[in-house]
Amino acid sequence: MGKNFIGLDTEKTEQLANALNDLLSNYQIFYMNVRGYHWNIKGDNFFELHVKFEELYNDLLLKIDEIAERVLTLGHRPSHAYSTYIEKSEVPERKDVSDGKVAMENIVESFAKLIRKQRELLSLAGDADDEGTVALMSDYISQQEKTVWMYRSYLGQ
Numbered sequence: 608m609g610k611n612f613i614g615l616d617t618e619k620t621e622q623l624a625n626a627l628n629d630l631l632s633n634y635q636i637f638y639m640n641v642r643g644y645h646w647n648i649k650g651d652n653f654f655e656l657h658v659k660f661e662e663l664y665n666d667l668l669l670k671i672d673e674i675a676e677r678v679l680t681l682g683h684r685p686s687h688a689y690s691t692y693i694e695k696s697e698v699p700e701r702k703d704v705s706d707g708k709v710a711m712e713n714i715v716e717s718f719a720k721l722i723r724k725q726r727e728l729l730s731l732a733g734d735a736d737d738e739g740t741v742a743l744m745s746d747y748i749s750q751q752e753k754t755v756w757m758y759r760s761y762l763g764q
């Protein structure tokens with residue numbers, strides 16, 4: 608089995624890069640959904656949620672860049688076309704959501720998908736001895752599990 612320039616198995620690294628690109632597509636669609644919530648939200652909780660959603664999409668944007676640069680670090684090319692994101696994302700596009708509760712529920716649902724994908728990636732990266740990807744996924748999972756708890760508490764769940 609061949610090793611690449613950072614000592615990782617070439618085939619496993621390609622598999623990891625594909626999985627990271629798949630994750631990236633989901634983040635990009637999720638990111639744009641959350642921007643939509645930030646813009647379109649209406650009602651009593653406008654000021655609270657408008658700010659909360661901005662905080663969330665800024666965090667997603669940071670992670671989008673980290674995931675893409677991890678793909679590059681592994682020697683592959685990050686997906687960078689909307690057509691690819693739409694084709695690959697399991698998180699669906701959400702349009703015209705103005706109800707805060709619906710937005711919050713969509714966010715919890717999207718996080719559940721991301722967390723599941725990141726757990727799969729964590730195991731794949733562990734198997735490839737790719738500590739960099741393991742650390743990244745591990746951070747995302749623990750942060751987002753906590754976020755889900757807080758969003759669900761807000762929803763009274």
Ligand SMILES: [Fe+2]
Pocket residue numbers: 645661
């Ligand atoms: Fe804004």
